[in-house]
Amino acid sequence: MYRCKYFKAIELVSPSVYKIHGDAAIKYISTDILIFLDTLREDLKVPILVNRPKVGITQRGLRTTLDEIVKNSVKRNRLYLSAHILGRAVDFEVPGKDMKEISSLIVNNPERYNTITRMENPNITLKKGYIHVDNIATGKKGIYIFNP
Template identity: 40%
Template structure:
């Protein structure tokens, strides 16, 4: 049986603070209530990836990098776009992570090898030094774990 959203958030508190998963603007305005902006499928996959697959600390936002999770309209990465920007980050469906004790490629490999544990399909960005994963549905893609290049 799938966990409720409240159960997911309670369990994720063991591993993450909301300030790690949303930009500073969002956290300043909403505090703990900022959990409401993160997609439920994303939260479910985040929990499984952290707790059951990687089994290692994961860092999203940290000193000097505050736009690796949810990005709002005030974030520089969003404001400076000269075109429509509807990334999985602005939709609350993505995060960029560093995983303690392993490279991004090692983390992606572990996730691919344990895709059966994921509650829904995910996308991972290939060829980067961080672990980007999101739950943005892709029309026509049937794989449980789909790798893309930006």
């Protein structure tokens, strides 16, 4: 099992998962995502922020049926097939760094960041202050940019 160097479970899973599983909840995050986060953290040499429970940001990693984003989708009778519910996606920010440059770094180095396959369109997510990546199969080479 891969041992994540820079991230703890509480940063990567929702509070409902952490409450039940504690630090062992990291097992629900895809190894590919953990490797990506550690690699990017080493390349940038600064912290990367996913969940920040102290400020109310709690659904940027693993999401479950108990989490608001999923519940709201279901209430509206919408199908929710996000990679987040599989532990195969992460939304993150890097304070003090140009997020557009970071998204370009990732997309332009698919051999370095080869454990991810997709990035949500940065023109959309950067306006919200984060980058979304996941490892859902695309059948394409490189990192596929998709629209939500």
